[in-house]
Amino acid sequence: MEIEHLSDPQFPPGCNFLAANMVLTADYFHRLATSKIGRGEEAAANNRGTFYDVQAVFLALSIGHPNYAREKLLATRQQRIAREIETNGCRANHWLRPIALRRLQDHLNAK
Numbered sequence: 001m002e003i004e005h006l007s008d009p010q011f012p013p014g015c016n017f018l019a020a021n022m023v024l025t026a027d028y029f030h031r032l033a034t035s036k037i038g039r040g041e042e043a044a045a046n047n048r049g050t051f052y053d054v055q056a057v058f059l060a061l062s063i064g065h066p067n068y069a070r071e072k073l074l075a076t077r078q079q080r081i082a083r084e085i086e087t088n089g090c091r092a093n094h095w096l097r098p099i100a101l102r103r104l105q106d107h108l109n110a111k
Contacts, residue, residue, distance in 0.1 A: 022063060025059060025062055025063050026063045028059065029056070029059040029060060029062075029063055029065075032052075032055065032056060032059065033056060038052070042056070045080075045083070045084060047106045049080060050080065050106075051106075053072060053073075053076050053080060056068075056069075056072055057069045057072050057073060060072065
């Protein structure tokens with residue numbers, strides 16, 4: 001998925017707040033989707049990966065990239081849901097952890 005980067009313009013005094021916010025949001029989205037740390041979060045096979053997906057889709061929709069959001073959601077079905085959620089709805093290996101219920105709540109809240 002290719003990501004369009006909006007450059008940071010110089011905002012004059014009294015600039016349009018919504019336009020300025022859109023540029024800042026687009027810049028954050030670009031950094032999230034292309035940085036080493038962002039890519040690591042995207043690849044994480046746990047709640048961090050789930051929250052990355054939610055955040056990336058929300059930001060993409062916020063800045064007018066519905067195709068990226070759609071592709072991300074479709075990819076998530078195979079890359080995250082099919083691989084990490086068992087047929088009974090549990091996260092693979094999460095019941096072995098001492099805070100399993102809390103992690104399950106995190107995932108449910110992210111969606």
